[in-house]
Amino acid sequence: MKTILNPLKKEWKKILERPTKTVDDIEKTVNQIFDDVKRNGDPAVHKYTALFDGVSLVNTVVSEQEVKEAIGFVSEELKEAIQLAKANITKFHTAQKTEKIHVETAEGVSCWQEKRPINKVGLYIPGGTAPLFSTVLMLAVPAQIAGCKEIVLCSPPNKEGKIHPAILYTANLCGVTKIIKVGGIQAIAGYTFGTETIPQVYKIFGPGNQFVTVAKQLATKHGVAIDMPAGPSELLVVADDTANASYVASDLLSQAEHGADSQVILVSTSKNLIDEVSSEIQKQLLALPRVEIATKAIDNSKSILVENDEEALDLINEYGPEHFIVCTNNNDYFIDNIENAGSVFIGNYTPESAGDYASGTNHTLPTNGFSKAYSGVNLDSFTKSITFQEISKKGIQTIGNAIELMAEAEGLQAHKNAVSIRLKDLK
Template sequence: MKIIKYPNKNTWSELLKRPTQTVNDIESTVNQIFEDVQRNGDTAINKCTSLFDGADLQSNLVTKQEIEEASSKLSSELKAAINQAKSNIETFHKAQKTERVSVETSIGITCWQEKRAIQKIGIYIPAGTAPLFSTVLMLAIPANIAGCKEVVLCSPPNKDGKIANEILYAAQLCGVTKIIKVGGIQAIAGLTFGTETIPQVYKIFGPGNQFVTVAKQLATKYGVAIDMPAGPSELLVVADDSANASYVASDLLSQAEHGTDSQVILVSTSENFINEVETEIKTQIKVLPRQNIAEQAINNSKSILVKTNEEALELINDYGPEHFIVATKNNNFYVNGIQNAGSVFIGNYTPESAGDYASGTNHTLPTNGFSKAYSGVNLDSFTKAITFQNITKEGLKNIGNTIELMAEAEGLQAHKNAVSIRLKDIIPAQAGISNSKTE
């Protein structure tokens, strides 16, 4: 890691800069596939699947038999692990349910807010070197708790036309209603427009490569919502001499193995600790199967030495990390002061991988500094808040004149009239006055 000692505040923004991604050259490909899928439906989908995934499918739809086979092939240990993770994720996301918020704002005026499930959602699960079935849990479980009616999962098939057993098992376990063998841009296009086999959905969730990311962005232009904009995964650790250097090194490496573009940052008030972590990384990295990837990511990463906890916190809030591990003598200072982070891991026995898999929190989190404005995926991501109001005659009497005055000041006479015409029936005498203003 590059060690940066006591950087001046005016160098922070350069220091904390994420690598910018150029998406312009991808956009035309994405546009083309969207147009093709919109026009030709499954024919376009199948053409893409053949071209990009090398699979020629009789049918996109995963059958009940395939799911049963997948389940029978997993070890009972792994199934038990998935079940334990599911139980914790369920517990934490069920706790996020909010009751109807109802208030009488003035006498006779009752306003309330209720969350209702998004009826149709899509979940995208990438394939690649390993099956990311943990993301199935993170998205399908809260969708189910929220009450989404249609939960459509898309994942690219391998050359033999199969989706990984782990993904199929997790999907049926967590209540996915339809599993479709389709990946990449064409999957997002299918969920956006709907095809003969892919249902059109209202919101698309899930990670993916640059093509999928740009495709999700384009989907929003067609009125489909997305979970959040995506970027390479990130971890920032703040730690001091009270922390364990080998633990911190293992956490930094767990982030670094994700990809060569992973962002890993260590912030510390202790130069000695930074050096210890350096040494530990060199030892631990040697035995990793993904050593090459981790090495490149670590080479681009930074250890930042700062003078005080206050300075560290300010720098961290400037950066807004996706994952934030706190292992210091004064954890509460950071926990209370953090404003911009996706998820916070506190203490020596709380590795990021706990939240990645099984502690209960969601691992779909804002990268790229988006934690300054975006939440990670949570139960509310699968609902929308609708407001309701019921006004009695007395309520309208209380508030009518205020509405009339404000509408008039905004030059919206018909808005005023909608109140005046009712007030006239409620309080005939006053309505005369009100009407005289109208004329």
């Protein structure tokens, strides 16, 4: 990690740049694949699966038999761990349910709001260098709680044309209605336009690489909603001399191993801690199976020394991290004042990986600074709010004149007439 000492505020933007390609670099490829899938459906999807995943498949839909076989390959210990995580995620997301809101805004004017599920959702589960069965929990559990009728899952196949058994086990456990062995841009294109095999959906969920992120953004141009722009993973840790350097290093590496384009940042008021963490990273890095990937991510990452907590907070809010770990003598200051973060982890014994798996919070979070405007996935992500209103005779008399005046002032005579004709009948 590169160490930067007391950077000037005018330098922050440059220092905090993500190691990602621009949309322009990727969009041409995404557009070409979208156009092909839109015109040719499954044959185009199969072509890109062969090209990018190195496997030619005649049938991409996972059968019940494949699911049964996969369940047998998952150890009982892992099944129990997944079930524990599911229980905690279910508990936290069920608590997010809200009751119908009903208000009489004026005499005779009743307004209310109800939430209804998004009926057709598409889940994207990365399966390349790391088969993220945990993401199945994070997406399928709230979709099921919300009452989504169709929960479709796409995940890239391996070289043998299979999806990781733990993904299939978890999908089956969480009520996924259809599982398809397709990944990458072609999966997002399938969700966007629909093919003979991949249903068109109303909203696409799930993280992915930079190509998947741009594909999801392009899907919105074709009338399909997305959860958020969620690309390469990132973590920012703010820590001081009260933090445990080995813990901090382990957290930084836990995100660095996601991918070569991941980024981790340490912000500290202590040069001594920065040096200790740097030393710990080198020790722990060499023991990781994904050392090559983590090393590339660490090369994209930074340790930043700042003067005080106030400066640290300003810098963190400017960055808007996906994951934010607070491990200082002044935790409450950061907790109370953080404005831009996807999910916050507090204290020496709250590793970011707890949120990735089993604490109950959701790990599908906005990256690349989008936490300034986007929330992470939650129960509301799978619902939409519908407003209702019912006006009585007394009610239209109460607010009718105001409507007439406002409509006339905007030059919309038919709007005014829709009220006037009713008021006339009530005289």
